[in-house]
Amino acid sequence: xxxxxxxxxxxxxxxxxxxxxxxxxxxxxxxxxxxxxxxxxxxxxxxxxxxxxxxxxxxxxxxxxxxxxxxxxxxxxxxxxxxxxxxxxxxxxxxxxxxxxxxxxxxxxxxxxxxxxxxxxxxxxxxxxxxxxxxxxxxxxxxxxxxxxxxxxxxxxxxxxxxxxxxxxxxxxxxxxx
Numbered sequence: 001x002x003x004x005x006x007x008x009x010x011x012x013x014x015x016x017x018x019x020x021x022x023x024x025x026x027x028x029x030x031x032x033x034x035x036x037x038x039x040x041x042x043x044x045x046x047x048x049x050x051x052x053x054x055x056x057x058x059x060x061x062x063x064x065x066x067x068x069x070x071x072x073x074x075x076x077x078x079x080x081x082x083x084x085x086x087x088x089x090x091x092x093x094x095x096x097x098x099x100x101x102x103x104x105x106x107x108x109x110x111x112x113x114x115x116x117x118x119x120x121x122x123x124x125x126x127x128x129x130x131x132x133x134x135x136x137x138x139x140x141x142x143x144x145x146x147x148x149x150x151x152x153x154x155x156x157x158x159x160x161x162x163x164x165x166x167x168x169x170x171x172x173x174x175x176x177x178x
Contacts, residue, residue, distance in 0.1 A: 048116045091150035100146045
């Protein structure tokens with residue numbers, strides 16, 4: 001918008017600049033701005049994945065009640081977020097939807113977070129929902145949970161997933177000229 005406005009002002013004789021000066025100037029500013037990032041790519045996905053994994057790294061063993069099996073030990077959980085189920089080498093975390101929104105998605109849009117987590121297979125969900133129905137441990141009641149695949153989440157290389165995209169100045173120029 002700034003480049004187009006500058007070019008229109010130049011054509012109207014307001015600026016005294018040569019044609020293309022505003023476009024080049026805005027492009028230089030954009031290139032400088034984009035070069036200040038560590039990488040060019042999907043920052044929102046990376047921010048979400050890092051925030052979620054950090055949360056589980058901090059609280060994975062302390063805020064989830066173990067779904068009891070014949071060999072599990074009793075442990076006291078304070079400020080419970082949900083449950084963790086361990087079978088063989090697989091761990092799944094069952095998280096209550098409100099806690100997912102309030103604690104895991106802190107400062108992020110929960111719907112966007114859930115879509116990103118589904119995109120990278122960090123959560124299992126029903127066909128029409130981002131949550132899954134699970135039976136509460138030691139109860140006949142069922143409830144909806146966000147079901148996290150701990151192995152997928154913890155072994156996922158967040159930095160490698162970000163596709164590094166180089167800025168294409170001709171695309172930028174085409175957008176501004178149209």
